[in-house]
Amino acid sequence: MTIPITSRPTITDVARLCGLSKATVSKALNAPEGGSPLIAEPTRMKVLDVARSLGYRPSWRATTLARKRSQTIAIAYSSATGAVPRGVYFEVVDGLEAELSARDYLPTFLHLRGVDERVDRVLGDARFDGLISLGVIDPAVLRLARDYGLPCVLINSGADDTWPRVNVNDVQGSGEAVKHLLALGHTNILYYAGLTMFRHPSAQQRYDAYRRGMADAGLTPAEPFIGTADEFVKHLIALGDARPTAVIDYEHWSAIRLLQALWRAGISVPNDMSLVTFNDTHPVADVIPPLTTVALPGREMAKRAVDMLLKRLDGGDATPTTLVLDEKLVVRESTAPPRRAT
């Protein structure tokens, strides 16, 4: 039964074969499974039968135009690493996809590289019912969305916008990381900020929490180290006796690279140096050694964002609220008491 795209059966075909009007067929097709007072049950059955035998499928192109709903949500993010959200957002993306498709929406991943004509077009062409952004988002994109009347929800945007947001409690999460190291007996702890320090507000908050945690324990926090993993390790070695016994790395990919750099330098984790990082996504548990990390509640973030957006689409409360979800320390093998305890 090959149906060339040029000759898909339409609602008109179904109507003709049923001897009914298109309007009635439409009602029958859209009536709930149990039947509806708007349509005679025998009529409904007949329409369904004919439709099935014809291999009829409603055209989304037409439905979308007529109903003013595309059941499609843009998942927008800008990423240096590629066309698809990785690392931190694996779980979030999984959650969004599951949550949306359970509610009969289809997500479209929108990889933004700046705001070019293409982005303007796709945001403005009424293809989406709404937009969920991941991570730091270009304000220009949000402006476009507003101009085009596209409702948004922001995940981890950091932006102080007027859209509903779900954020993550980096202060609390980072605080737990510090407490964990302090509890193990560390007193000399450094914060490694990678190359992209403070481009994301999370990085800033994580560092702030480190400062506070150290200060509260009567210790002096250090400036964040910014540079490549190799540079950081060189720095550590240059420190000699003042070398820290523990490091907090702002992000897990960076931590994996740092693990390698330390290994090259012959510095053993966790024997010579404890390491704790952020994000509990693959492959942090598979590296050498398995990383102690602060996990973000990815599924929960996704669920909440979808809830907020769909509620808005269904005409619910449009007051932009900000949800802040807690993070959770996952202890594995990259942290241990300092070898030469005081």
Added chain:
Amino acid sequence: MTIPITSRPTITDVARLCGLSKATVSKALNAPEGGSPLIAEPTRMKVLDVARSLGYRPSWRATTLARKRSQTIAIAYSSATGAVPRGVYFEVVDGLEAELSARDYLPTFLHLRGVDERVDRVLGDARFDGLISLGVIDPAVLRLARDYGLPCVLINSGADDTWPRVNVNDVQGSGEAVKHLLALGHTNILYYAGLTMFRHPSAQQRYDAYRRGMADAGLTPAEPFIGTADEFVKHLIALGDARPTAVIDYEHWSAIRLLQALWRAGISVPNDMSLVTFNDTHPVADVIPPLTTVALPGREMAKRAVDMLLKRLDGGDATPTTLVLDEKLVVRESTAPPRRAT
């Protein structure tokens, strides 16, 4: 300039303000930048001006219906690991996204978990102009696509279908891995197949090439080992003096896990054991030690697949051909000559 979605300007608004018909406005809007003999240049300029000042954007919903083209391509894959294609397909996905958007198409990632009603609906609702599948694909999906007249191109499907395909030369790639180990002086080489052995034809071909490579060198190939990384390491240890000096792992995530298991067992890579795997995607170069691996030509695969599909959509040759692209060995630090050379 906030335009509520309920009051987006339409082509009718533009026409009215220009004192022109919708037909003429449509022509003006769609004429090439330089102008066209079908439309007076001053008219075109005026329409463009008014459209811009109005913040007019053509509705994709309407255009798609009228033109019978959605400029949207489904990227379909089934994945146990999540909503988004990972690992092997990072590069391919990047390539597809770049290639498609350069040609004015938008990809929609379609995460398939079996063929349920949802898949049937989305494949049948004429939302896509075509479909590109990644990896092993359920024949039922392909059948649906054919029923609904949706043109497909298959990447690494392994299926012996009647759709155009781009495949990868696993026999050649795996052969290079074996040759590399032989050249280093290894004679006792094992093939580790992970847990999912032979679910994907690639795994089979890689193993076959290993067999042949060994035999050609006058060595006896071993049966593939199937099991977890821990089980495999236990097996290696049990081998005692017969323990191999090199291992080929069918896939890079598996190799990363194996690296960890070997580390726990105190077996050093590459000193005690060389390891080569497949796929050159993040983070294979960042682990301990950086992995020697057989790279797949991801960008090339993507480019070719898009070429094939769009050619087909533009009415070009529809004969299903199969393209086979070579793989390429990337030598890093997980391979070395055997310590105790014969």
Added chain:
DNA sequence: CTGAAAGCGCTTACAG
């Protein structure tokens, strides 16, 4: 409960 008509916002022959 069913149907005729208009509408969603575009494009496409076809006249003129």
Added chain:
DNA sequence: CTGAAAGCGCTTACAG
């Protein structure tokens, strides 16, 4: 070069 009309494939008041 411009426009009137029909059409893409649905849905939605509104009558009956």
